[in-house]
Amino acid sequence: MQYVFVGATRGMGRxxxxxxxxxxxxxxxxxxxxxxxxxxxxxxxxxxxxxDAVVGVGALDLLQPDGFGPxxxxxxxxxxxxxxxxxxxxxxxxxxxxxxxxxxxxxVLRANFTGTILLCEHARRHLLPSKGxxxxxxxxxxxxxxxxxxxxxxxxxGLSHYLESVDxxxxxxxxxxxxxxxxxxxxxxTAGLPEPPFAGEPDAVAKRVLAAMDAGKPVVYAPAxxxxxxxxxxxxxxxxxxxxxF
Amino acid sequence: xPSRSQEPRVAGWGRxxxxxxxxxxxxxxxxxxxxxxxxxxxxxxxxxxxxxxGCPDVLxxxxxxxxxRLTDDGVLRAEAGLSLRALNRLTLHRxxxxxxxxxxxFVTLGGMVASDVHGKRHHVAGxxxxxxxxxxxxxxxxxxxxxxxxTHADLFWATIGGMGLTGAILEVELQLERTPSxxxxxxxxxxxxxxxxxxxLEEGSRNWPMTVAWIDCVTRGRAMGRGILxxxxxxxxxxxxxxxxxxxEASIPVPFEAPNWAISPPTVRAxxxxxxxxxxxxxxxxxxxxxxxxxxxxxIADWNLGYGSSGLTQHQAVIPRQAGPQGVRALxxxxxxxxxxxxxxxxKDCGEQGQGLLSFPRPGTSIxxxxxxxxxxxxxxxxxxxxxxxxxxxxYLTKDQFTSAADFxxxxxxxxxxxxxxxxxxxxxxxxxxxxxxxxxxSPFATGT
Ligand SMILES: Cc1cc2nc3c(=O)[nH]c(=O)nc-3n(C[C@H](O)[C@H](O)[C@H](O)COP(=O)(O)OP(=O)(O)OC[C@H]3O[C@@H](n4cnc5c(N)ncnc54)[C@H](O)[C@@H]3O)c2cc1C
Ligand SMILES: NC(=O)c1ccc[n+]([C@@H]2O[C@H](COP(=O)([O-])OP(=O)(O)OC[C@H]3O[C@@H](n4cnc5c(N)ncnc54)[C@H](OP(=O)(O)O)[C@@H]3O)[C@@H](O)[C@H]2O)c1
Numbered sequence: 078m079q080y081v082f083v084g085a086t087r088g089m090g091r092x093x094x095x096x097x098x099x100x101x102x103x104x105x106x107x108x109x110x111x112x113x114x115x116x117x118x119x120x121x122x123x124x125x126x127x128x129d130a131v132v133g134v135g136a137l138d139l140l141q142p143d144g145f146g147p148x149x150x151x152x153x154x155x156x157x158x159x160x161x162x163x164x165x166x167x168x169x170x171x172x173x174x175x176x177x178x179x180x181x182x183x184x185v186l187r188a189n190f191t192g193t194i195l196l197c198e199h200a201r202r203h204l205l206p207s208k209g210x211x212x213x214x215x216x217x218x219x220x221x222x223x224x225x226x227x228x229x230x231x232x233x234x235g236l237s238h239y240l241e242s243v244d245x246x247x248x249x250x251x252x253x254x255x256x257x258x259x260x261x262x263x264x265x266x267t268a269g270l271p272e273p274p275f276a277g278e279p280d281a282v283a284k285r286v287l288a289a290m291d292a293g294k295p296v297v298y299a300p301a302x303x304x305x306x307x308x309x310x311x312x313x314x315x316x317x318x319x320x321x322x323f
Numbered sequence: 324x325p326s327r328s329q330e331p332r333v334a335g336w337g338r339x340x341x342x343x344x345x346x347x348x349x350x351x352x353x354x355x356x357x358x359x360x361x362x363x364x365x366x367x368x369x370x371x372x373x374x375x376x377g378c379p380d381v382l383x384x385x386x387x388x389x390x391x392r393l394t395d396d397g398v399l400r401a402e403a404g405l406s407l408r409a410l411n412r413l414t415l416h417r418x419x420x421x422x423x424x425x426x427x428x429f430v431t432l433g434g435m436v437a438s439d440v441h442g443k444r445h446h447v448a449g450x451x452x453x454x455x456x457x458x459x460x461x462x463x464x465x466x467x468x469x470x471x472x473x474t475h476a477d478l479f480w481a482t483i484g485g486m487g488l489t490g491a492i493l494e495v496e497l498q499l500e501r502t503p504s505x506x507x508x509x510x511x512x513x514x515x516x517x518x519x520x521x522x523x524l525e526e527g528s529r530n531w532p533m534t535v536a537w538i539d540c541v542t543r544g545r546a547m548g549r550g551i552l553x554x555x556x557x558x559x560x561x562x563x564x565x566x567x568x569x570x571x572e573a574s575i576p577v578p579f580e581a582p583n584w585a586i587s588p589p590t591v592r593a594x595x596x597x598x599x600x601x602x603x604x605x606x607x608x609x610x611x612x613x614x615x616x617x618x619x620x621x622x623i624a625d626w627n628l629g630y631g632s633s634g635l636t637q638h639q640a641v642i643p644r645q646a647g648p649q650g651v652r653a654l655x656x657x658x659x660x661x662x663x664x665x666x667x668x669x670x671k672d673c674g675e676q677g678q679g680l681l682s683f684p685r686p687g688t689s690i691x692x693x694x695x696x697x698x699x700x701x702x703x704x705x706x707x708x709x710x711x712x713x714x715x716x717x718x719y720l721t722k723d724q725f726t727s728a729a730d731f732x733x734x735x736x737x738x739x740x741x742x743x744x745x746x747x748x749x750x751x752x753x754x755x756x757x758x759x760x761x762x763x764x765x766s767p768f769a770t771g772t
Contacts, residue, residue, distance in 0.1 A: 087349045087386075113350075120389035124413055265386055268347035 078160040079103045081152045083137060083196065085121070086113040088264035089214065090165030092283035097163075098125035100287075105152040107137035108166065132156060139166055139192035140184060149199040161210035161290075162200035164193060165257075169266050175228040182228050189232035194239050201243065201252065208251030212290060213240055217258045217298065220307045223323060244295050256296045257286050260303030273323070275302045333381060336627055337368040338634030339696065339724055341757055343379045351387040351402060355461040355491040358382045359768070360756050362487070363404060363431030367438060368637045369724030370757035371486050377768030378755075382491070384433050397499035398456070403433030403492045408621075412570055415613065419499040423451040426669075428618050432495040438721035439484030439679040441689075443533040443555070443617065446674035450682055451497075452483035459494035463749035467493070472678075481744040484679030486720050488754050488763070489745055504563035507533070507616040509555040510608040513599070517548025517655060520670070521648050521688070527554045528672045533616075539595045540668035540692055541588065543659045548652070549599060550670065558610055568612030571622070583631035586665050586695045594666045620667075630695050635665070638704055639691035639719040640711040641673055641684055650714035651688050657710050658692060663703045667693035680741040683719040691722065701725045708734070720758065731762045738763070 080097065082104045084090035094104060098121045108114045114134040122130045133155040137148040153159045168188040175182040193213065200211055218226045219233030237256055244254040261267060262277045277300035289297035298304035313321075333343035345362070348354035355361065360381045362372035374381045384404030390413065392400040397419045399410070407421065408428040414420055425440040434440075436458065439450045448454075457471040458479060470479040482489045514520040520536055527534040531554035538550035584590075620626060627635060642650035651670075658664055669691045673684040692707075694700060704725040711718060717734040718726055732738065742763070745752070752765055759765040 091349075116389050116391070119391055123390040123393040126393075126417065265347050265349055269344070 079105075079156040079158060080161045080163055081105050081107060081149065081156070081159060081200070083107045083139075083162070083164045084166030084214070085163075086110060086117045088165070088266060089259060089262060089279045089282050089286075090163070091117065092279035093163065093165065093286055094121055095124055096280075096283045096287050098122075098127070098130040101125075103129055103156065104131050105156050106131060106134045107148055107152055108134070109136065109138040111136065137196075139168075139188040139196065142192055142195045145196050145199045149196070149203065153203050159203050159207060159209060161212060162197075162204060163212040164196060164200075165214040167193070167214055167216075167266075169229055171270065172225045172227060172229070185229055186232050189229070190235045193236055197239070197243065201247070205247065205250055205252055208253075210253040210255065210290060210293075211240075211243070212255045212257065212286070214257045214259065215240065217260050217303050217307050220258070221310050221313075221318070223310070223318065224321075225323065241295075253293050253295075255286075255289055255294060257289075258296065258298045258303065258307075260298065260300055260306065262299075275300055275306065331379065333362075333365070333373055334634070335365055335367050335369050335372055335724070337636045337696065337724055338627055338630070338632075339370065339636075341370070341373050341376075343374045343381055345383045346380055347383050347386050349386045351382075351384060351404070351491070351493050352461070352467065354382055355493065356465065358461075358491055359754060360487055361403070361433060361491050363434035364406060364429050366425075366427055366430050366434065367721040368635070369720075369722060370761060371438070371721050371723075372434075373757040375755040375757055375760045375765065375767055377770050384431055387493075388431075391494065392496075397501065398496065399499055400457075400494060400496040401432060402494055403431060403436075405432050405495075406430065407432070407435065411613070414499060415502075415505050415570070416567060418502055418505075420502045420613065421451075421497065422448045422454045422500045424617050426618065427621055428614075429621065432497070433492040436483060436492055436495055437485060437487045438719075439677060439682040440721075441671075441673070441684045443535045443553075443671070445684055446528045446534065446672055447532045449675060450484070450677040450679065450684060452480075452677045452679045452682060454498045455479075455483065455495060456498055457496040458482060458492055460490045460492055462490040463751065463753040477744045478748055480678050481680045481741055481748075483677070484682035485741070485745070486681070486758060487756060488752075488759050489748055490754060502557045504558045504560045505567050505613065506558040506563035506610045507555045507613055508558045508562070508608070509553060509611050509616055510606060511602060512552050512554075512606045513549075513602060514552060515549050516546055517652060518648060520548055520550045520552065521651060523552045524670060524672050524688070527552055530554075532556050534672060536670040537598070538655075538668045538670045538690070539599055540655065540658055540664035541592050541595055541662065547659060548655050551599070551602060553616075555611075555616055562610075564610055568614065570612075571614060579628065581629045581631050583633050583695070586630055586635075588662045591664065591666050598666065630665070633696045635693055635695050636700060636704070636724045637667075637691055637693050637722040638707050639683075639689060639722045640707070640716050641687050641689045641719075642711070642714050642716045643685060643687040646687070646714040646716070650710075650716070651690060653714065654690060654707065654710045657706055661703045661706060663692075663694045663697075663700070665693040665695060667691075680737055680744065681720065681735070683717070683721075685717070687716065689719075691719075705730065720762070723758070723762075726762065728762050728764065 085094035387404040
């Protein structure tokens with residue numbers, strides 16, 4: 078299968094891309110760091126033992142939506158046809174850092190919300206004819222308003238909302254949308270943060286996401302336990318949420 | 324495992340925690356600017372991968388694990404954080420394997436090079452250093468240099484086994500080996516006392532490319548030093564099972580920290596007797612997967628938790644061949660008298676010394692003893708070291724936590740040569756570890772560096 082992948086350079090995206098090429102998928106990588114993309118492509122080709130594991134790389138910055146159209150068109154052209162888009166790119170900063178630096182807050186909101194949604198709109202144009210799959214990393218942070226993650230959580234809540242709507246709107250036309258909701262996962266994004274219970278590893282997340290892709294699921298929590306954790310958190314009354322620290 | 328709990332502290336495999344903070348980055352080249360120490364998967368038992376007092380930051384490489392080249396003739400180039408486990412999964416089905424592997428695959432390339440690891444094939448393949456073609460490093464003055472046996476050879480050979488003290492290893496280029504099949508043919512034989520075990524190990528090394536022995540380090544008297552010898556070789560394609568071996572997906576975790584008495588003289592004696600007699604016949608043979616053969620302990624993740632909250636250490640020493648079996652006997656007598664050992668004791672015959680300036684193995688017998696940490700552990704290590712020094716042996720830095728600087732000096736006449744090269748590349752000794760402060764005479768950092 079052929080995928081356009083945005084965010085394969087690091088973290089969960091890297092782990093997922095490795096699993097995808099290992100099972101024979103072909104990728105075109107988009108991202109903002111040309112050297113990082115090249116190294117990542119080299120890694121994926123060497124691991125897969127196939128030159129065509131990655132057919133090309135191209136520039137795409139989530140903060141610059143003007144570039145999305147040409148970047149996506151070029152990626153799809155290089156692949157020939159496209160079965161799916163994976164978007165694992167995203168920006169995070171802890172609540173206090175965002176509250177203290179509104180320019181950073183703006184970047185997080187633009188990357189995760191405006192940028193990712195506009196990118197999905199471009200992807201959707203290519204995916205509808207082929208009844209392809211749109212796989213996007215949102216977050217459990219978007220499931221409930223919580224003290225430490227107001228701004229980042231809002232960006233992901235908006236993204237999840239959009240993805241659900243797209244699923245409702247286009248499922249009948251054959252478009253499959255998978256919203257990935259990771260819990261706390263040990264990547265560079267979370268390094269140095271106090272670790273909550275049930276922290277996950279990127280490769281285990283990747284494995285679960287791949288299974289959800291194959292099963293055509295609309296939503297996947299990873300690690301799995303976070304589905305339950307968030308169910309409980311969604312049910313907690315406001316007066317409790319005002320008191321607890323998470 | 325790297326701890327990311329709220330309280331910033333780090334430990335090696337022996338779980339002796341010190342204040343410290345691990346920094347993680349996929350981009351080693353950028354992150355290594357200004358670093359004082361790097362660490363991989365933290366499988367060194369002692370304080371080799373722990374920050375020197377005064378500067379808590381240590382850069383962990385595990386996110387930097389890209390494969391940059393893997394050719395059909397077995398040349399691998401990868402970032403230093405690539406784990407051996409990931410590498411094995413990539414290479415085994417291609418008919419390639421690392422020529423030297425330690426007894427766990429939860430190590431990184433950088434850690435393997437910095438400790439100049441050896442394995443069951445030491446008597447034929449030497450240490451990993453013999454198979455390293457080149458290293459890309461960030462050195463103390465901030466430059467990035469490529470070194471090899473041909474270019475900047477002094478830096479190269481000081482880095483092989485140099486315990487991270489010569490600079491940050493960013494990339495490693497290794498020559499892998501062709502394997503005739505993905506299986507190992509193994510034989511296990513029981514030997515009732517030390518002399519017969521040592522004789523069998525020597526004989527085994529003449530005939531087999533892979534050897535190691537488990538030795539009972541608590542039983543005294545006639546059966547002292549009884550054990551099981553494991554020998555093996557890669558199976559030939561025509562004799563090996565037709566299907567490829569299954570590579571374990573996950574290992575069984577130890578769910579919690581055991582109580583400290585879990586590993587104490589009575590439990591160890593009971594375990595050792597059971598383990599020795601588990602194999603009923605005096606000889607067992609067959610085909611096993613490389614995972615079973617090379618990494619029996621990896622089946623249980625975090626088995627170090629089994630030692631309880633006070634943790635463990637390992638004393639690994641090599642007794643030179645000239646000292647003869649009485650050197651090993653003397654060490655074992657000292658050890659059984661101390662009743663300090665756990666069930667994990669391993670004998671290995673070592674071949675030629677490598678070129679790494681501080682490389683551990685030298686021709687002789689290596690004996691590795693895991694010990695639960697107790698109040699008397701430092702004294703016990705000092706007692707063992709007395710025997711090691713008497714017979715002209717030395718200890719393995721990557722396992723050590725309790726050796727004194729004076730004892731280390733007495734065992735390590737090569738230290739001055741190492742320090743000369745280290746100072747040439749790092750006059751201010753920017754790269755430092757808790758171990759180098761303890762053993763090499765480095766000072767702690769002035770707080771705030
Ligand atoms: C169960 C078990 C079995 C073992 N069996 C063997 C064996 O058979 N033979 C053997 O030789 N060893 C053995 N070891 C020891 C192990 O192979 C070494 O300690 C190895 O160095 C661990 O690799 P690591 O990635 O965990 O490194 P760490 O423990 O994280 O670091 C070890 C040293 O390497 C340095 N280092 C790590 N990465 C870099 C880098 N990128 N640049 C510069 N310096 C770096 C650190 O500063 C430190 O000094 C065993 C250990 C265990 C736990
Ligand atoms: N880790 C967690 O605990 C966690 C929890 C919930 C949700 N998530 C979400 O899961 C996704 C993956 O997280 P991760 O932890 O794997 O993250 P990560 O390791 O930080 O990787 C982030 C990826 O996003 C890319 N990226 C960032 N900003 C970009 C931009 N402006 N334009 C293009 N690409 C950009 C990065 O590319 P570069 O190489 O160029 O930096 C990198 O590939 C993210 O959407 C994150 O919000 C993570």
